[in-house]
Amino acid sequence: MEIIDLEKTFLDKIKEEIKIEPKDWMPVQYRKTLIRQISQHAHSEIVGMLPEANWITRAPSLKRKAILIAKVQDEGGHGLYLYSAAETLNISRQEMIDLLHQGKAKYSSIFNYPTLSWADMGAIGWLVDGAAIMNQVPLCRCSFGPYSRAMIRICKEESFHQRQGFDILWTLSRGSEAQKQMAQDSINRWWWPSIMMFGPNDDASPHTKQSMDWKIKRFSNDELRQKFIDVCAEQVKLLGLSLPDKKLKWNEQRKHYDFGEIDWQEFWNVVNGNGPCNKERLAARVKAHEEGAWVREAAMAFAEKRASPNPSKGGEIVAA
Amino acid sequence: MNHQLALHLADNALILGHRNSEWTGHGPVLEQDIAISNIALDLIGQARNFYQYAAQLINQSTQQPNIPSTEDSLAYLRESHEFKNCLLVEQPNGDWAKTILRQFFFSAYQFYYYQELQKSKDSTLAAIAEKSLKEVTYHLRWSSEWVIRLGDGTDESRSRMLKAIDELWMYTDELFENTSYEHKAASEGFGVDISLFKNDWDKKVKEVFEEATLPIPTKELNNVNWFGKEGKHSEHLGNILAEMQFLQRAYPGCEW
Numbered sequence: 001m002e003i004i005d006l007e008k009t010f011l012d013k014i015k016e017e018i019k020i021e022p023k024d025w026m027p028v029q030y031r032k033t034l035i036r037q038i039s040q041h042a043h044s045e046i047v048g049m050l051p052e053a054n055w056i057t058r059a060p061s062l063k064r065k066a067i068l069i070a071k072v073q074d075e076g077g078h079g080l081y082l083y084s085a086a087e088t089l090n091i092s093r094q095e096m097i098d099l100l101h102q103g104k105a106k107y108s109s110i111f112n113y114p115t116l117s118w119a120d121m122g123a124i125g126w127l128v129d130g131a132a133i134m135n136q137v138p139l140c141r142c143s144f145g146p147y148s149r150a151m152i153r154i155c156k157e158e159s160f161h162q163r164q165g166f167d168i169l170w171t172l173s174r175g176s177e178a179q180k181q182m183a184q185d186s187i188n189r190w191w192w193p194s195i196m197m198f199g200p201n202d203d204a205s206p207h208t209k210q211s212m213d214w215k216i217k218r219f220s221n222d223e224l225r226q227k228f229i230d231v232c233a234e235q236v237k238l239l240g241l242s243l244p245d246k247k248l249k250w251n252e253q254r255k256h257y258d259f260g261e262i263d264w265q266e267f268w269n270v271v272n273g274n275g276p277c278n279k280e281r282l283a284a285r286v287k288a289h290e291e292g293a294w295v296r297e298a299a300m301a302f303a304e305k306r307a308s309p310n311p312s313k314g315g316e317i318v319a320a
Numbered sequence: 321m322n323h324q325l326a327l328h329l330a331d332n333a334l335i336l337g338h339r340n341s342e343w344t345g346h347g348p349v350l351e352q353d354i355a356i357s358n359i360a361l362d363l364i365g366q367a368r369n370f371y372q373y374a375a376q377l378i379n380q381s382t383q384q385p386n387i388p389s390t391e392d393s394l395a396y397l398r399e400s401h402e403f404k405n406c407l408l409v410e411q412p413n414g415d416w417a418k419t420i421l422r423q424f425f426f427s428a429y430q431f432y433y434y435q436e437l438q439k440s441k442d443s444t445l446a447a448i449a450e451k452s453l454k455e456v457t458y459h460l461r462w463s464s465e466w467v468i469r470l471g472d473g474t475d476e477s478r479s480r481m482l483k484a485i486d487e488l489w490m491y492t493d494e495l496f497e498n499t500s501y502e503h504k505a506a507s508e509g510f511g512v513d514i515s516l517f518k519n520d521w522d523k524k525v526k527e528v529f530e531e532a533t534l535p536i537p538t539k540e541l542n543n544v545n546w547f548g549k550e551g552k553h554s555e556h557l558g559n560i561l562a563e564m565q566f567l568q569r570a571y572p573g574c575e576w
């Protein structure tokens with residue numbers, strides 16, 4: 001078939017909401033965009049384990065400890081689903097991880113902020129997972145089949161993440177004065193970075209239009225951000241705490257909350273590597289990977305040894 | 321039924337679970353990061369069941385306790401000398417080989433232990449054992465496979481396993497040394513006579529080490545005269561608790 005026909009078939013499918021599958025023809029740029037977005041998403045899940053793992057050993061009750069381990073472990077699982085989805089586009093997990101470790105692939109900037117108190121486990125669940133859900137729910141309808149299916153699995157778990165976070169803040173907000181302060185301080189630190197998670201304003205977002213046409217994206221950055229702010233502005237009242245934005249105010253005409261100016265300079269600073277924890281986060285990932293090299297080699301050597309001469313002992317490889 | 325045995329079982333599970341959770345986010349490969357976190361989660365779940373039961377026993381035996389014991393007061397407000405876990409589980413993670421070997425020794429122990437404990441006259445202990453055994457069966461399989469894989473993998477993985485054996489073997493004798501509370505519980509039909517399955521444990525270690533082409537340590541265990549099970553711990557436990565108990569100690573009496 002001529003390219004022009006292939007492209008027509010592709011666009012027809014998009015129009016009719018038929019999923020694009022890995023073996024289907026797709027424009028080079030569509031593939032590229034998806035690889036970039038899905039791998040970036042996968043890296044975010046993995047790097048995102050670090051700030052919360054920082055508090056597992058200090059969780060203040062056995063129940064919270066168990067919930068936090070389960071939550072962080074879920075994020076690892078999300079990383080797995082997403083790497084697998086990206087692999088259907090002909091790139092290996094190793095290649096993607098190498099790009100991350102070389103600083104060539106991005107991950108969500110939110111994880112470059114430090115977790116300084118227990119309340120941060122609450123704020124991350126409520127705000128960071130909350131923003132992630134806002135972004136991810138529409139991705140369940142993404143035109144690329146494997147990505148959309150991975151997102152459906154992921155979204156099921158994310159709502160638990162958000163609830164456990166809100167529950168942490170809820171408990172703190174009803175606790176001692178020190179606990180209330182801990183919660184408020186944490187919200188103060190995480191609020192602005194969370195609303196930056198939706199990315200630059202629409203007029204400064206170069207990929208948005210094409211991604212919307214291809215139905216990778218369904219809503220623009222600003223639409224999702226507004227939706228998130230509207231929800232949080234109400235939820236924070238339940239906590240008896242406040243969001244650190246003096247301009248936050250219900251606008252009866254727009255039927256939305258107005259909000260203050262986002263510090264885009266900080267956003268770009270962190271994106272470009274100068275956030276408080278960029279170096280540590282990446283270094284922690286590189287260290288785990290390098291220190292794990294002998295383990296992966298051993299598992300491979302073992303699998304090869306047991307594979308042919310004595311199949312009865314066939315070793316399960318690294319993924320055992 | 322005395323609460324001491326339940327506490328001992330809870331402490332073992334909590335401290336190893338805590339140690340394993342130090343790997344979360346830092347594992348050698350994503351699948352194994354998830355696996356070790358999962359084992360941590362199982363162990364902490366077991367610990368909670370045993371602590372809840374211990375708290376119940378303590379509260380029953382104390383006439384009108386001012387502040388009733390809870391799973392959290394037992395985990396977060398006891399001092400290191402009050403913990404009854406064995407020394408093996410508090411040993412630092414080291415590299416993946418050491419973590420794997422520690423898990424293998426302990427899972428094999430728990431596997432036979434819980435099999436016996438299922439027969440306890442105490443129905444709560446028996447029920448926890450039965451539920452936990454399913455998890456431990458998987459932990460044992462997983463850790464056995466890794467011992468074999470690393471023992472018979474590359475030169476490097478093998479030499480790391482040998483080093484791990486050298487570091488951890490000495491802590492295995494304590495597992496089979498009866499304390500007075502274990503003795504008492506066993507003789508009353510609530511606990512487990514640990515000497516009963518020492519041979520099974522030896523056999524399991526031998527079988528797995530043979531397949532891993534690893535030498536079985538023959539070195540006489542020098543009965544160290546100090547037992548975690550009786551509250552005599554290494555320096556490591558104090559550090560674990562300092563970290564683990566920090567919030568409960570810094571903000572006493574709070575809900576979390």
Ligand SMILES: [Fe+2]
Pocket residue numbers: 045074075078154158
């Ligand atoms: Fe996630």
Ligand SMILES: [Fe+2]
Pocket residue numbers: 075129132158161
């Ligand atoms: Fe999440």
